[in-house]
Amino acid sequence: MLIIHCPYCGDRPELEFSHGGQAQVVRPADPSKATDAEWTQFLYLRKNTRGLFAERWRHLRGCGRFFNAIRDTTTDQFVVTYRAGEQPPAIGSGGAL
Amino acid sequence: MGNHAVKTTAPVAVDMSWLETPASTARLSFRGNAAAIAAASTAFGVPLPTEACRAATVGTRSALWLGPDEYLLIAPESERLAIIQGFVRDLAAHPHSLVDVSHRQNALIVKGPHAVWLLESGCPLDLDLSRFPVGMCTRTLFEKSEITLWRTGTDTFHLEVWRSFMEYVTALLTETAHELPA
Numbered sequence: 352m353l354i355i356h357c358p359y360c361g362d363r364p365e366l367e368f369s370h371g372g373q374a375q376v377v378r379p380a381d382p383s384k385a386t387d388a389e390w391t392q393f394l395y396l397r398k399n400t401r402g403l404f405a406e407r408w409r410h411l412r413g414c415g416r417f418f419n420a421i422r423d424t425t426t427d428q429f430v431v432t433y434r435a436g437e438q439p440p441a442i443g444s445g446g447a448l
Numbered sequence: 449m450g451n452h453a454v455k456t457t458a459p460v461a462v463d464m465s466w467l468e469t470p471a472s473t474a475r476l477s478f479r480g481n482a483a484a485i486a487a488a489s490t491a492f493g494v495p496l497p498t499e500a501c502r503a504a505t506v507g508t509r510s511a512l513w514l515g516p517d518e519y520l521l522i523a524p525e526s527e528r529l530a531i532i533q534g535f536v537r538d539l540a541a542h543p544h545s546l547v548d549v550s551h552r553q554n555a556l557i558v559k560g561p562h563a564v565w566l567l568e569s570g571c572p573l574d575l576d577l578s579r580f581p582v583g584m585c586t587r588t589l590f591e592k593s594e595i596t597l598w599r600t601g602t603d604t605f606h607l608e609v610w611r612s613f614m615e616y617v618t619a620l621l622t623e624t625a626h627e628l629p630a
Contacts, residue, residue: 352572359516360500364572366589412589414500414515 353427357410358418358434371407373397374419401425405439408432462625466566467618468557474528475553475608476521478535480544485517491538492521492531503585503598512585512598520596520608525550553596554614556607558621562628563603569624570617571595577602593617 353365379385379393398404404424409417420432421439431440478488478496489495494506496519503512509527512520523531528550535546558566564575570591573580585598585606593616596608609617 360586363588366572412594413587415518415587416515 353429355408355420355429356432357413357416358432359414359416360410363410363413367410367412369409369411371409371417374405374407403430407435462622463628464622464625466558466560466562466625467621468559470555470557472525473550473555474523474525474531475548475550476523476528476531477547477549478519478521478544479517480539480542481517484539484542484544485519487539487542488519488535488544491534492523494521501584501586503583512596514585514587514596520549551611553608553610556609556614556618556621557604558607559601559604561603562625563605566621566624567597567605570620571597573597575599590617591620 354362355365355368357363357368376393376397379389385393401424403421406420406422407417408420409415417435418432419435419437419439421430422428423430433439480488485496485498489511492509492511494504494509494511496511497504497513499513500516501513503510505511509521509523512522514520521531528548532546532548535544539546567590568575571588573586573588580599582599582601585596587594587596589595590597590607590609593609593613595613595617598606598608600606607617
């Protein structure tokens with residue numbers, strides 16, 4: 352079973368986690384002034400990166416917290432996980448930290 | 449728990465000495481920031497653990513870390529109202545949430561030399577003492593049901609199971625226990 356490192360609880364089985372989609376999607380600063388195109392971008396349009404991808408994950412059946420992860424979408428390898436609000440660590444080519 | 453029918457290939461009597469269903473208990477779900485957690489420790493009389501996945505017990509009261517700002521407080525049923533009133537009094541200055549979940553879930557005690565073996569039949573965690581020491585607690589899964597698992601002794605586990613999943617969890621554990629004599 353895939354083991355995912357929860358930034359709060361430590362290494363835990365994949366079953367306890369749920370995927371939360373692309374990370375760092377920024378909500379329009381002034382929502383009432385955002386155009387339809389900007390809302391569309393915010394609500395619906397997501398990247399479909401091949402390779403390293405920043406995602407939100409939630410330790411749903413554990414501490415319940417959302418956190419960020421950088422995962423390789425081709426190999427399903429979790430390169431690093433970090434708490435929401437923290438800056439992602441710099442990642443070199445090939446996923447090396 | 450009700451009467452549940454467990455499918456077996458043969459009507460074998462199962463040793464159920466590993467299972468206990470404790471008496472009625474007060475359960476409170478507490479959430480708050482660091483200041484509220486400190487105030488709650490005083491109000492509840494148990495220092496709420498700040499280390500992840502750890503439980504603290506003082507006398508008959510226990511506080512289980514479930515998340516960085518979330519705790520399950522367990523106490524005798526008779527103290528429920530007094531605890532709630534104490535929080536209302538002592539935590540008035542701290543934004544927090546205290547929800548009475550006493551009847552949302554029930555407890556199971558799984559104990560004995562086969563406790564780990566029984567639980568690992570449905571729980572994906574490594575329950576070896578080095579990875580899941582006495583005093584560790586966490587929400588996790590048992591098969592498809594969410595449970596709160598708390599190791600109260602080397603061979604003793606306290607499970608909190610939501611009432612509607614209780615029959616499911618108990619039946620699966622009992623089914624597994626059929627293999628014990630083998």
